[in-house]
Amino acid sequence: GAVVSQHPSWVICKSGTSVKIECRSLDFQATTMFWYRQFPKQSLMLMATSNEGSKATYEQGVEKDKFLINHASLTLSTLTVTSAHPEDSSFYICSARAGGYNEQYFGPGTRLTVT
Amino acid sequence: DAKTTQPTSMDCAEGRAANLPCNHSTISGNEYVYWYRQIHSQGPQYIIHGLKNNETNEMASLIITEDRKSSTLILPHATLRDTAVYYCIVRGYTGTASKLTFGTGTRLQVTL
Numbered sequence: 001g002a003v004v005s006q007h008p009s010w011v012i013c014k015s016g017t018s019v020k021i022e023c024r025s026l027d028f029q030a031t032t033m034f035w036y037r038q039f040p041k042q043s044l045m046l047m048a049t050s051n052e053g054s055k056a057t058y059e060q061g062v063e064k065d066k067f068l069i070n071h072a073s074l075t076l077s078t079l080t081v082t083s084a085h086p087e088d089s090s091f092y093i094c095s096a097r098a099g100g101y102n103e104q105y106f107g108p109g110t111r112l113t114v115t
Numbered sequence: 116d117a118k119t120t121q122p123t124s125m126d127c128a129e130g131r132a133a134n135l136p137c138n139h140s141t142i143s144g145n146e147y148v149y150w151y152r153q154i155h156s157q158g159p160q161y162i163i164h165g166l167k168n169n170e171t172n173e174m175a176s177l178i179i180t181e182d183r184k185s186s187t188l189i190l191p192h193a194t195l196r197d198t199a200v201y202y203c204i205v206r207g208y209t210g211t212a213s214k215l216t217f218g219t220g221t222r223l224q225v226t227l
Contacts, residue, residue, distance in 0.1 A: 004158075006158075034214070034215070043202075043218060043219050044159070044217040046215075093158045095159075095215070105161060106159045108158045111156075
């Protein structure tokens, strides 16, 4: 299957700082990328969907000014958690899809800990 | 909202077939059934998907009932590395229906 990478795999930051997570599709062009969040012992929750060159569409309850998503190219999307707080500590997973009729592949996830 | 119902957990002996059921009684005619799994602290891994015919690949088989209201994922010879949470997801291909919405899944424990 196609490969999606994320960087970093884990990050620790202090409360009030911002953190950027990168998601790359390594061997295909991703017209659509998705960002999920997963708290311990819970399922994945979709945060937002982004199409290359367009603004991201956020799920209900997700603050767009706090979770900034950029999808500037067909192989790269970034999620920036601004002014992070301990409650933002979670496992963030990106996913990429080449087109509506293609499969959706997931990155390995980024574990964010805010102290 | 997830449109599927799965058992919370299942056990399977190594080497035996693991049969994971999923109910999706409200599935629409143009929606596919997808299966993903998530090994602890990793991103989900695609397993298989189907519309109405049974499907098989190198990882698993997918059996969909004729009325499409339920399906079963079969891992023919489970190994310890198959221990994971398995998610059954119904997905359309356009608009909001094309998003993968995860339910609680089935935690499969493969034992010696």
